[in-house]
Amino acid sequence: MGAAFRVATIALVGCGRLGFPVHGSDGGDSTTIDFPPATIRLSNVGATASCSTFVRPAVNEYGHFLAVRLTPPSTPFTVGKIEYALENQPAQNCLAGLVHVVQAFKSTTTTPPATPNALDELSIDLSDTLPVGVVLVEQTLAAPVLLDAGEHFFIAIQMVGDASNNKLCVETCDMLDPMATGELNFWSDATSPPYPWRLSTITVANVTSLGWQ
Numbered sequence: 001m002g003a004a005f006r007v008a009t010i011a012l013v014g015c016g017r018l019g020f021p022v023h024g025s026d027g028g029d030s031t032t033i034d035f036p037p038a039t040i041r042l043s044n045v046g047a048t049a050s051c052s053t054f055v056r057p058a059v060n061e062y063g064h065f066l067a068v069r070l071t072p073p074s075t076p077f078t079v080g081k082i083e084y085a086l087e088n089q090p091a092q093n094c095l096a097g098l099v100h101v102v103q104a105f106k107s108t109t110t111t112p113p114a115t116p117n118a119l120d121e122l123s124i125d126l127s128d129t130l131p132v133g134v135v136l137v138e139q140t141l142a143a144p145v146l147l148d149a150g151e152h153f154f155i156a157i158q159m160v161g162d163a164s165n166n167k168l169c170v171e172t173c174d175m176l177d178p179m180a181t182g183e184l185n186f187w188s189d190a191t192s193p194p195y196p197w198r199l200s201t202i203t204v205a206n207v208t209s210l211g212w213q
Helices: none
Strands: 007-016 019-023 030-034 040-041 051-054 065-068 077-088 100-107 120-124 135-147 154-157 170-173 185-187 198-200 204-212
Touching: 007 120, 051 135, 065 077, 077 100, 077 170, 100 135, 135 154, 154 204
Parallel strands: 007 204
Antiparallel strands: 007 040, 007 077, 007 170, 019 030, 040 204, 051 170, 065 154, 065 185, 077 135, 077 204, 100 120, 100 154, 170 204, 185 198
16 A cells, blocks of 8 residues: 555444333233434444544556454444445545455454455445545445344445546554454555455554444
């Protein structure tokens, strides 16, 4: 990668449904009232992480993927939405508006599969007039992804660039947070499968998933 590859934060969002039995005033049969699912955020960095740098591809890495592994605290867990942060710094040739692809897939292995079975593939085309600074990309999956015991969720961001040396820059975070093990981030080293995924042990990408249990 063209820049120092620290930790990119990607988060996963899910939720869980709560309920409790309610008995009739006459002591008859009980029913259960369900509350709406409570959203759970799953990220590869914690709240104390400092995110002020970015990772971007070298010219010979255009089209490679940056993947992040996220594992829910318990299963079953349903992923409904993903979030990741881009740096929009035109003076540094970081353009968040570059069209790119994001893939979502799951696996029972801790390393991304060489040929992932993409459960969703999103084409991200943001505005060309984005403000300078961090741009949070939020995307709802076309269909929720159910994770069972032993399964991990992966988010892979296509790292693109153009002929003017502008590049997609994913925000990264420091390694001071205890959650940032540096063993959750992978670089595809290829533009198409099979990918010879390479582990990054010195960075954490800012990626999050949202879902429910």
